[in-house]
Amino acid sequence: MHDADSIVVERQDFAGLFEILRSLGYAVVGPTVKDQAIVYDQLSQVDDLPIGWTDEQEAGHYRLRRRNDAALFGYAVGPHSWKKFLHPPRLRLFQAERSEDGAMVFKQEPVEAPKYAFLGVRSCEAHAIAIQDRVFLEGAVADPTYRERRIGALLIAVNCGFPSSTCFCHSMKTGPGISQNTKVDIELTELLDDEGHRFVFQARSQKGQTIVDRLPARRTTRGDLDAAEALVAEATETMTRELNAEGVRDLLYANLEHPRWDEVADRCLTCANCTMVCPTCFCTTVEDVTDITGDHAERWRRWDSCFTLDFSHMPGGSSRQTSKSRYRQWLTHKLATWHDQFGTSGCVGCGRCISWCPVGIDLTEEIQVMGQSTQGVPSS
Amino acid sequence: MSETGQSKPKLAVWKFASCDGCQLSLLDCEDEFLAVSEVIEIAHFSEATRRSVPGPYDLSLVEGSITTPADAERIQRVRAESRYLVTIGACATSGGIQALRNSRDVGEMASVVYASPEYLDVLETSTPIASHVSVDFELRGCPVNKHQLLEVILAFLHRRKPNIATHSVCLECKARDSVCVMTAKGIPCLGPVTQAGCGAICPAYNRGCYGCFGPMESPNCAALSAQWKAMGVSDVDIVRAYRSFNGYAEAFRVESERHESI
Numbered sequence: 001m002h003d004a005d006s007i008v009v010e011r012q013d014f015a016g017l018f019e020i021l022r023s024l025g026y027a028v029v030g031p032t033v034k035d036q037a038i039v040y041d042q043l044s045q046v047d048d049l050p051i052g053w054t055d056e057q058e059a060g061h062y063r064l065r066r067r068n069d070a071a072l073f074g075y076a077v078g079p080h081s082w083k084k085f086l087h088p089p090r091l092r093l094f095q096a097e098r099s100e101d102g103a104m105v106f107k108q109e110p111v112e113a114p115k116y117a118f119l120g121v122r123s124c125e126a127h128a129i130a131i132q133d134r135v136f137l138e139g140a141v142a143d144p145t146y147r148e149r150r151i152g153a154l155l156i157a158v159n160c161g162f163p164s165s166t167c168f169c170h171s172m173k174t175g176p177g178i179s180q181n182t183k184v185d186i187e188l189t190e191l192l193d194d195e196g197h198r199f200v201f202q203a204r205s206q207k208g209q210t211i212v213d214r215l216p217a218r219r220t221t222r223g224d225l226d227a228a229e230a231l232v233a234e235a236t237e238t239m240t241r242e243l244n245a246e247g248v249r250d251l252l253y254a255n256l257e258h259p260r261w262d263e264v265a266d267r268c269l270t271c272a273n274c275t276m277v278c279p280t281c282f283c284t285t286v287e288d289v290t291d292i293t294g295d296h297a298e299r300w301r302r303w304d305s306c307f308t309l310d311f312s313h314m315p316g317g318s319s320r321q322t323s324k325s326r327y328r329q330w331l332t333h334k335l336a337t338w339h340d341q342f343g344t345s346g347c348v349g350c351g352r353c354i355s356w357c358p359v360g361i362d363l364t365e366e367i368q369v370m371g372q373s374t375q376g377v378p379s380s
Numbered sequence: 381m382s383e384t385g386q387s388k389p390k391l392a393v394w395k396f397a398s399c400d401g402c403q404l405s406l407l408d409c410e411d412e413f414l415a416v417s418e419v420i421e422i423a424h425f426s427e428a429t430r431r432s433v434p435g436p437y438d439l440s441l442v443e444g445s446i447t448t449p450a451d452a453e454r455i456q457r458v459r460a461e462s463r464y465l466v467t468i469g470a471c472a473t474s475g476g477i478q479a480l481r482n483s484r485d486v487g488e489m490a491s492v493v494y495a496s497p498e499y500l501d502v503l504e505t506s507t508p509i510a511s512h513v514s515v516d517f518e519l520r521g522c523p524v525n526k527h528q529l530l531e532v533i534l535a536f537l538h539r540r541k542p543n544i545a546t547h548s549v550c551l552e553c554k555a556r557d558s559v560c561v562m563t564a565k566g567i568p569c570l571g572p573v574t575q576a577g578c579g580a581i582c583p584a585y586n587r588g589c590y591g592c593f594g595p596m597e598s599p600n601c602a603a604l605s606a607q608w609k610a611m612g613v614s615d616v617d618i619v620r621a622y623r624s625f626n627g628y629a630e631a632f633r634v635e636s637e638r639h640e641s642i
Contacts, residue, residue: 037559039557269603358560
């Protein structure tokens, strides 16, 4: 949250942020209304933001709704996440040519790294990016595309004032407010009250400081800081869903044969939507393509999912034939084995997998049911 | 060298009971098709040329379903003359829209449609090619996607596995940034139970998926139907949705019958 170093930018001066970002060579991407949802896309001006819009979310349900004010950030997260910019859905990895003497010549793909400014990153999303940082950058081999895009990216985070009913970041300790140790470049809070429509800005990195310093601003008052704090406190209060983050890893390990997995399998479509919208799911597959002559080949990487049969295809076929085994793989990786593999949970409580599941499967409900009828004694 | 001893592999395209749309997808490849014809001999393709070279053939693409006794015999000859046989489209892989008759009395339907039904010599059912002969690869779609068709031909040519995904349409929707029409707009969509391949066209234009590519690898139609019913879709409309181009494909057929009996 903000401290005394923060500044206040009035609504009419907010456009200045876009000018500063453009002058520094950033491509601004952020929330905008498209296709009856708030998605992440290129933004060229303040008016591209979802002004006066909010969302209504439930399991398997998302609807845009009008707000009765002109807030710029008065909604929760939508179907997109920032991973589509840092970890593109389709990417050519290399090309190969057959030379005249018949030898294969490999051509390394240049890493394309647009310089992005992410405007409107929520606390849960900043945590999701930190999780993908561990996956892509902190292992034995760093992913070059992710690395270049991540280094260039500027994270302008917004304290979340309007979580949806599918959100449970508070119980995952990833939001709704941006904590001091969350890695972002700028933290802002939108305030809309009797004191006017304004934004509390605070630089959280050197990169962020150079931008904040150029904004037309006044110093914050005690009233501004109290209002910002109250907004996050209220957001926390409104969150209805929760997940017991502390005990979930051991609970899952103790219940790998729980009958609830069969019940979920009856409802699960294995359509992979949950993994596509998840801001931390990172799995991919590669495809080799050839041209007509056969002298030119390319290898492409594309998002894949543990819900597809091909994903676990080994000699003899897919090792996860049933939807039960695939759902269990996803949930236990996300909430249990992720801890063992990467040292944190793979879930940030953003609720996307709940809202965007076509049949509304809710992982918080599944965990709750399993907790109430645990088959083994969770031990750590 | 081809399997048949010719310098270029020989391609044949065959038509059974169908609308010709999948063959048109091959012609629609245009520039690529010309390039293909430089490395593959188009030995038999009535939609494109009157010239027909006798078999055997290295690769046969078969469009259409088996609906007559004569075709049931003809497909045996095509199989015998073909090193590889690939079916293209919903008719050839699941019986097509004409398989609607499989749950009705053909004689009764013919008497309503035709002035002199006694001249007809048809089978009781419309069935996929694989019900009659062994098939090396089935390419889905109504019609097939031309890029996928080209991919199958190139994979055959270069002796590699074709990159044809069997997962749901949803992955294609997400890859092209479409917003889910079911969750955000309340539009019933068959995408979660339908195989990818079209590029998720309909949801990108605010329509639910029609299931043109048939059931995906692990379809849970019952769960999707339950959600449709919760959205207010009637059993009659659920039957209609499943009973279209791929209505005779096992998963869709079973689901439509389940709702017909309710």
